[in-house]
Amino acid sequence: MIINHPILGPRDAQEFVYLGDANLINRPDGMTAGIEVFHDYLYNRDNPAGEHRELWYHEQGDRSWLVVTRNTVTHEILKVEMARDVAKAQGRSK
């Protein structure tokens, strides 16, 4: 698979480390969220067959985190964004 990095251009997926569902960005607030919310965040997944937004880390490159939208049935990569931009768009400070 080739991931089209927003800054560096097309890069082989081998340069990246995979983390999982992009919802992992939205970690609940540990001071207010209950144990069930945290359990759901940490362990449960949508795991869709089809479009999946997921986190890839460019370890062998610029060490940026990306949100890659990929089809899990065909492995086709549909969209690549900087995770930082996605988090900011969701209202995070960084």
Added chain:
Amino acid sequence: MRYSGFRVIAEALTGHKGWKPVWRDPAPQAEYDYIIVGGGGHGLATAYYLAKEFKQARIAVLEKGYLGGGNVGRNTTIIRSNYLLDGNEPFYEFSLKLWEGLEQDFNYNAMVSQRGIINLIHTDAQRDAFTRRGNGMILNGADAELLNRDQVRAMYPFLNFDNARFPIKGALMQRRGGTVRHDAVAWGYARGADMRGVDLIQNCEVTGMRIENGRIRGVETSRGFIGAKKVGVAVAGSSSKVMAHAGMRLPIESHVLQAFVSEGLKPFIAGVMTFGAGHFYVSQSDKGGLVFGGDIDGYNSYAQRGNLPVIEDVAEGGMALMPAIGRARLLRTWGGIMDMSMDGSPIIDKTHVEGLYFNGGWCYGGFKATPASGWCFAHLLAKDEPHKTATAYRFDRFLKGLMIDEKGQGAQPNLH
């Protein structure tokens, strides 16, 4: 029809005209007591034991494709019970004991071959860890043996013992481990279940679940609604898709695992072997092909095929261990979809819906578990309580911090 040596001779003398189809192809009835979703190894074993050991009737197995067309036909056929943790080892040892009596039990030649499995040791720390694991196995009634370097050399003289990075210092051996003809397992269970009245319904995909007042009433399928008092789902690989029909999100990601077969070679690997310094495991089939595999690709996938970097990685593992295979050609590679759970261990449990039960999360260790998985799931379905070897395989172990994490990786499914 019972199979026997006498039967083979009698058929040979009469032109093989007496062989009949091994199972029926029934149309679904309106309602069953038990519906098992998934006609793979685990689903068929569940139906078989439900009918045979737990004396239940009115059972159907629903399969979206053909029987045994999923992971039971796509794995590397290894059986073993060399686990460390208390939540796992009694279950896998129960499974190995069932393998040992399986062919007599279901009267079908599954080519169970206890040719021995060795896990190679490359460092002192690894020897300590394998010594501990071997002791854990023995405490749970399994067999384990620590081999020194010379004993390994006597078995496999061609291994790369003096590799500068990964010298071979010994191995943990389980002599009762081995291989089984994987398709025959599905066929044997299917035939055994069919003979006991189980309806095996193929080309019947579950497209929804009818749940009323928190209780399962049946499943919507591509062949219409089928009512059921109890529904057991055993569809590892597609667990998240099927359980979403009941509104559940699972502690599971689907990942692709590749497997490989080389061209046929003369016999030189007698048993099963795992490389301890990378992820590589190999055995030699009766046809002579080397059957081997390694890591999962590492990203969510439902594609049943992987990518080239992992093929390269697995080939490197093989070459580091056995330079002799360098000129052997790769004949086939293929992929299967694994239910990678959050701690690397399976789930056999009830759900929040009354009458709906779940069996999945087998990661890439499901084949060896087939008999015990079927038995324990049948036990849960029939008696509403877990079998004594499967009490730890609960959904709520993640909430309660009771993970069964053999590898100690935490909630990172692609690393288990």
